[in-house]
Amino acid sequence: xxxxxxxxxxxxxxxxxxxxxxxxxxxxxxxxxxxxxxxxxxxxxxxxxxxxxxxxxxxxxxxxxxxxxxxxxxxxxxxxxxxxxxxxxxxxxxxxxxxxxxxxxxxxxxxxx
Amino acid sequence: xxxxxxxxxxxxxxxxxxxxxxxxxxxxxxxxxxxxxxxxxxxxxxxxxxxxxxxxxxxxxxxxxxxxxxxxxxxxxxxxxxxxxxxxxxxxxxxxxxxxxxxxxxxxxxxxxxxx
Numbered sequence: 118x119x120x121x122x123x124x125x126x127x128x129x130x131x132x133x134x135x136x137x138x139x140x141x142x143x144x145x146x147x148x149x150x151x152x153x154x155x156x157x158x159x160x161x162x163x164x165x166x167x168x169x170x171x172x173x174x175x176x177x178x179x180x181x182x183x184x185x186x187x188x189x190x191x192x193x194x195x196x197x198x199x200x201x202x203x204x205x206x207x208x209x210x211x212x213x214x215x216x217x218x219x220x221x222x223x224x225x226x227x228x229x230x
Numbered sequence: 231x232x233x234x235x236x237x238x239x240x241x242x243x244x245x246x247x248x249x250x251x252x253x254x255x256x257x258x259x260x261x262x263x264x265x266x267x268x269x270x271x272x273x274x275x276x277x278x279x280x281x282x283x284x285x286x287x288x289x290x291x292x293x294x295x296x297x298x299x300x301x302x303x304x305x306x307x308x309x310x311x312x313x314x315x316x317x318x319x320x321x322x323x324x325x326x327x328x329x330x331x332x333x334x335x336x337x338x339x340x341x342x343x344x345x346x
Binding site: 119150152159160161162164165175216218219220221222223 | 261262264266272273274275276279281319323325332333334335336337338339
């Protein structure tokens with residue numbers, strides 16, 4: 118158990134819909150990272166938050182957004198969903214904002230029908 | 231941006247032998263290099279990491295070496311066991327200067343198969 122909690126574990130929805138993925142970091146960790154894992158793209162960094170502030174952006178689509186709340190949990194919002202958004206979405210957390218070990222949650226498997 | 235190449239994509243070794251996985255990176259500013267192990271259907275697990283001010287790091291049967299000049303780093307697993315079978319990912323991060331932050335750029339992964 119990494120201490121990083123992600124909900125839900127599985128999500129099935131249709132094209133054009135909007136979903137919210139939730140992540141609670143390990144106790145004491147201030148940074149939250151979101152990653153997408155798919156067969157064709159591999160593991161890709163989407164976005165990082167540190168203590169409530171956005172810190173870095175990766176290959177995140179404009180249809181996707183995220184935020185980190187005062188209690189440090191984070192939500193990733195995916196809208197206007199397309200078939201290609203089907204993937205595993207991982208959240209990771211670390212103590213600091215850079216070059217710190219990142220510990221991954223169990224992921225949310227998103228299936229778009 | 232950063233680009234991480236990982237080889238081989240599949241590696242099959244006999245139980246008890248050593249396994250070596252190699253990665254190269256493109257951004258000379260990268261300074262943090264973790265390795266993750268991912269079993270089927272599970273989350274990536276951090277197994278070892280190295281920072282650019284260190285050339286080698288060991289943890290029991292696992293070691294990582296870093297050559298900053300050549301921009302490559304390698305994972306070495308000795309005395310392999312069946313439970314070492316998994317997909318291994320290398321990654322790099324530059325932790326941007328000026329106090330900024332940066333996510334991990336991952337290689338495509340190596341499927342390590344330990345033959346009994």
